[in-house]
Amino acid sequence: MQVGAVLVLGGCIGNDVSQSSARKYFPQPLPSFFGAPAAMLDLLGEPILYRIIESLHKSRVGPLFLIADDIFAGHAAVKDISRWRVHVRNVPGEELRTATQAALTTCRESGARTAIVMQASAYMELDVAEMLAFHVASGQPVTPVQDRGGPLGLMMVGNESTGQLQLPERRASQSQPMPLEYTHRQYANRLSTPLDLRRLAQDALLQRCSIRPNGKEVKPGVWVAPSARLHARARVVSPSYIGAHTRLRSGVVITRGTNIEHHCEVDRSSVVENATILPHTYLGSSLDIAHSIVNRNRMVDVRRATEVEISDRSLIGSTSPLPTTTPSALAAKSLPLKDRLPRRTLSEVYSAFLPKRPFLSPASMRFSYTASEAEPELGELPGAGDSRTA
């Protein structure tokens, strides 16, 4: 039987109605890490959102729809999703439910008699066949899914008698019986806290789930992306992951389940232990980073559940003020240049890389972007530059 899926990237579907029954199935608002949902973050070379979609593909679920809140429309993870054969629709937050229902209708029209509706916030490896058998046997239009920790933000919809794919009513009537819940027994990670994010990275590196790092396993338990640069005196202790275009300088030690994502740099003699370093992060020299998630100049200690922002860029910071470094992206993001060069943007931006145009040199473009919006000046943190230990 064909099973479709609708992924919802945004607040919970029923969050506009306080007593909605949908709230039961999507109990939490989307957890946010550094201002983005966890699903948008990179994990071992790819956004977690792609890992969720990959997991659904492996379970032969299709067609797939992604209903994303407008605010995520510009995010690279949503923009580059086309290769995953997913129908994407960006809608305002208050229309998530309507759009989800529309996607379910399309799903039905394409032949799926059952569909999975899930908030794209948790990573799960579904046993779709068992779930479907439970749903069909129960004969109910909606089967919520839970595990030992409670609801997982996922449900299976499909009414055998009417053939409709319908989201549950917003207000559950008192007389309506509670649906039977399917208990998920496979791997699941709710990604609701930074510790969960670390746990998922560790589980992937230790092969406890089906996520595989994007890179070559250069020695048992150590994955390195092809374009990473590791100094001969850098040491990577298994299990660990080094992402694309990342640079490890002399004397660096990466150990105990650390994943360093793409375009990062770890300066001389720093030790990174049991940590996740998100893309475009610079770690200064002689630092000791442990049990943390670092995103540019912000660091979360997962054991203490605290987040700090460090203004001293010699400690931690960004390797690049731009999310992408292509000339076209540079031009699109650089507002002063855009304002100044409305018609001849392309020709002049490309000429920026020619030596005889001092005004449009890469350095000046980079400066204008940095000063205007990429990295606003941060207030001084008392004693932020005193300690070399993070």
Next chain:
Amino acid sequence: MDPYPSVVVKSLTARLDRNQVAAFRRGMQELLRMDQPRVVFDFGSVTHLDSAGIDFLLNCLSAIVKRDGELKLAALSPQAATVLEITRVGRFFEVFPTVKDAVQSFDACLPNTPNSPEPWDLFRAASETHRPSEDLTGPAPQQT
């Protein structure tokens, strides 16, 4: 022909202190001259580990890594695990619960079962089984 050298397992003595290290270091000289040495230190019987022992471990690691080899630790005793964790030296090594696991790990990454602890938690597990009343530095050496 096996492209990789075989794994050498070295069982450490109960006391890894200045006196024992000197003798052990001499025994390691030949091994450290090999190309790509693959070494496992069996810590099963180590009950005493002092600064000389730590220094010895780090020197061995440095020498082995310079020759593109690998040094792994196995079967940490609670005392050794405690010292390695307190000094934060343990994180520079791959640690395995048994010598067999350590030897196998040179050829393949060992998948962990969902309920097993992380390899680096072996330090914690071993430390927790170590009672505080026990002497961290092990029994006193016999006077000769």
